[in-house]
Amino acid sequence: MIEMSVSSGRNVYALLLLILLGLMACGANEELPEHPNILWISHEDLSPIYGCYGDAYARTPYIDSLAKTSIRFTQAFSNAPICAPARSTLITGMYASSLGTQHLRSEIPVPENLKILPEVLKEAGYYTSNNVKTDYNFDHQGRWDESSREAHWRNRAEGQPFFGVFNFMMTHEGPTNALRESDTESLEVYSDPDQAVLPPHLPDSPKMREIWAHMYDLLAVFDQQVGKLLGQLEADGLLDETIVFVFSDHGHGLPGHKRWLDNAGLQIPFILHVPDKYSHLASNIQASVTDRKVGFVDFAPTVIRLAGAEVPEMMEGKNFLGEAAEEKEFVFGYRDRADDCYEVSRSVYDGRYLYVRHFMPQLPYYQNALIFNKGGSYAEINRLRDRGQLSESVLQLFAPKPVEVVYDLENDPLEQHNLIDQPELAGRIAGLSQALDEWMIRHRDTGLITEGIMMEQAKAAGKSVYEIAQGYSTEAFREILEVARMTGEVEEPEALIPFFESEEASARFWALVALDSYSGDIEAVFPYLSQLMQDGAPAVAIKSAEIVAKRMNDPRAFEVLERMLKLDDEVQVLQAAISVRQLGDKAQPLLEVIQEEIFPRYSGEIWGRYKSWSYPMFIGMALDQTQINCGRVIDTHK
CATH class of the missing domain: 3.40.720.10 (Alkaline Phosphatase, subunit A)
Incomplete structure (x- = not known):
């Protein structure tokens, strides 16, 4: 009997303990909020x-x-x-x-x-x-x-x-x-x-x-x-x-x-x-x-x-x-191709100072493109510009961009004063620049690979663009960033020769962008341009041909651009169409093939002109602006 009593007591104690733990658990669950x-x-x-x-x-x-x-x-x-x-x-x-x-x-x-x-x-x-x-x-x-x-x-x-x-x-x-x-x-x-x-x-x-x-x-x-x-x-x-x-x-x-x-x-x-x-x-x-x-x-x-x-x-x-x-x-920002306007800019903000680096400073934000020649505010700015009635602040939209910009948003919220040359901010600016470099390398910024090259490599490997970028070594990315940072800073074009010879297609591309930003004589590197026009990476061949067409009006450059416009890969065709638009009225030798062969491939019902909302539309927009640049009057989208 005594043994039974002890056993019963233990059972009761265990039962009470289980009940108590259960109540505690129920109480804890009641205190836990539902998922919002x-x-x-x-x-x-x-x-x-x-x-x-x-x-x-x-x-x-x-x-x-x-x-x-x-x-x-x-x-x-x-x-x-x-x-x-x-x-x-x-x-x-x-x-x-x-x-x-x-x-x-x-x-x-x-x-x-x-x-x-x-x-x-x-x-x-x-x-x-x-x-x-x-x-x-x-x-x-x-x-x-x-x-x-x-x-x-x-x-x-x-x-x-x-x-x-x-x-x-x-x-x-x-x-x-x-x-x-x-x-x-x-x-x-x-x-x-x-x-x-x-x-x-x-x-x-x-x-x-x-x-x-x-x-x-x-x-x-x-x-x-x-x-x-x-x-x-x-x-x-x-x-x-x-x-x-x-x-x-x-x-x-x-x-x-x-x-x-x-x-x-x-x-x-x-x-x-x-x-x-x-x-x-x-x-x-x-x-x-x-x-x-x-x-x-x-x-x-x-x-x-x-x-x-x-x-x-x-x-x-x-x-x-x-x-x-x-x-x-820090908060980081990026601007790349919008419509048919190619751009690569990066920013970093530390809570007071905004640092912006333009990797294509030779291009104004307000490019000669359809997107900037539409109605509303753009039409009003264009009207006043034609009359000579724009202020200096507005005219800056049309000017080449500084390579680097720093704004003190605490004291200059409307971003009117570039402080990049202020000696008292040199240390702060250097820190922001370094933070931006490290962020671009750490995250394998695909803007450095460029759109045409990253898409070509992803397609060839059957991988995502992210995976392609992650496959680059830190050393390779540092090389690409090094030459990309030369844009707008080139003093002698010969300094770009090592990058023209790089095994990295993106380094070759950025060397050409840096050369494009150089306004002096480029005869010393012309043999490299001739070679790069035949480069296996379409983006490199296109950029080289664009420079040769603009600077030298060489028929071989137009042959390269025409060949690239006829590719089946819409991403590469878009790169070519953007370069052709940049030629202005010098694109005249390509006008016939654009009108009769290239543009019809990308025409459709979007805005009454284009085949789709993606690459074909932007190819069409670039080709339309090219035709306008060459004097043809066409009814573009509204």
């Missing part, structure tokens, strides 16, 4: 001009009301000043320049193991919906639960957490410059153009004031949509269950902003609403306004951490919320 819903409300082409940012000209009551119970970021940035590379960065948590997705607009092979943000969240149990823009420069099919104009969190399973994206197009540069009354018919109050305050890089004319005012009206329309979505959350009982991001994809859709790698092109508005229930997930930010530096590359890993999931090792961004948040010393 996460909603992105994004829009196109606007800098930080919400009312809550202190802009009295703006009318954003819904956003401003949300901001009162949210965190307002004063140092948030797109990593690229144009949509596709910005969106690629945003959705992958990787620098577009690492993936090769930094060009507008392209079709890049990405690693098979790349999981973008919605895929990671799907695996964590989230319903993922996108309404509706993707524009990532790679195939998005199958990566969302739903991506359509009908996509909505309301389509999820009952009780399922969601990650939803709503992107609004009404603030895009198209509507901004079109001045359509129908785009703002939902408004009762309109912006007064006479009260507009324009930046110095835009002409102060009645037409430009009208465009500027219309841009603010479109922002007011977007604000209405924010109010509508917040109302839907509240009606569904989800407002206190949802973390809300409100932001733009880059700066204003106007000259000097979008496409420009400066603060006006990169800085974005960003409002983050974290309900009280989830305040611990943003415990590192106590104030309602923060100057914490964040870039688009950081959004995906931060959302993944908010959802309680594991961030893929491949992602390059840093989580900026909660106890595990990481501080950023």
Whole structure:
């Protein structure tokens, strides 16, 4: 009996212990928050001009009301000043320049193991919906639960957490410059153009004031949509269950902003609403306004951490919320080909100083291309330029770019004074330059490989562009960067000869770009140009032929360019078409073959001229401008 009593006592004790542990576990589970819903409300082409940012000209009551119970970021940035590379960065948590997705607009092979943000969240149990823009420069099919104009969190399973994206197009540069009354018919109050305050890089004319005012009206329309979505959350009982991001994809859709790698092109508005229930997930930010530096590359890993999931090792961004948040010393930016305007520029920002390095400084931002000869603000600038009525600040848009630029954004927010030669900043500038070099090498910046070469190598190897770049040794990348940094700095063309003879195609290419930036006599290196026109890398042959055609009008150069225009590889044809456009009226020997053979291959119904929205459109645009340069009158897209 005694033994039974002891045994029974032990059993009872064990049972009570199990019950107690069970209760403790239940209590712990009750304290653990549910996975938060996460909603992105994004829009196109606007800098930080919400009312809550202190802009009295703006009318954003819904956003401003949300901001009162949210965190307002004063140092948030797109990593690229144009949509596709910005969106690629945003959705992958990787620098577009690492993936090769930094060009507008392209079709890049990405690693098979790349999981973008919605895929990671799907695996964590989230319903993922996108309404509706993707524009990532790679195939998005199958990566969302739903991506359509009908996509909505309301389509999820009952009780399922969601990650939803709503992107609004009404603030895009198209509507901004079109001045359509129908785009703002939902408004009762309109912006007064006479009260507009324009930046110095835009002409102060009645037409430009009208465009500027219309841009603010479109922002007011977007604000209405924010109010509508917040109302839907509240009606569904989800407002206190949802973390809300409100932001733009880059700066204003106007000259000097979008496409420009400066603060006006990169800085974005960003409002983050974290309900009280989830305040611990943003415990590192106590104030309602923060100057914490964040870039688009950081959004995906931060959302993944908010959802309680594991961030893929491949992602390059840093989580900026909660106890595990990481501080950023620098924000990096990139500008590459936009439409048919080839460009390679990189930037680094340390919280006060923005350092920009232009790898093709001989090219003005405002190139002689269709994209800069369209209507709206561009037509107004072109009109005033023809009349000699542009200020010096506006005329800088047409000038070759400095190799290096440094702005003190604390004292010069409108970026009017380049401090690159200030001796008291020499140490700071050297540190920023070194940080940029190390970042480009560490992440194997594919802008150094160049578009034509990286795509040719990826195709030949059957690999992604990212994998091709990662396969380069540090030494090879340093060599390519060394010669790329010579652009705009060449004193004697003979200094480029070792790079003309390099085994690296990209080093040969950049040596040619550096030579192109040199305005002196190049006869001493002409034998190398003749050889490079026959280079096995089309991008090298094209660039060499462009230089020879421009400088020497050599018939052999036109033969090379014609052959390259006839290639089946659209990426290489685009490189050739861009070089041909750069010839101006010297492209006359190619005009007949362009009109009769080349352009018809890329013509179609897009804008009434082009075959598709990708490479064929940009090839067509370059060829159209070439024909215009040679005196032909054609009806281009509006």
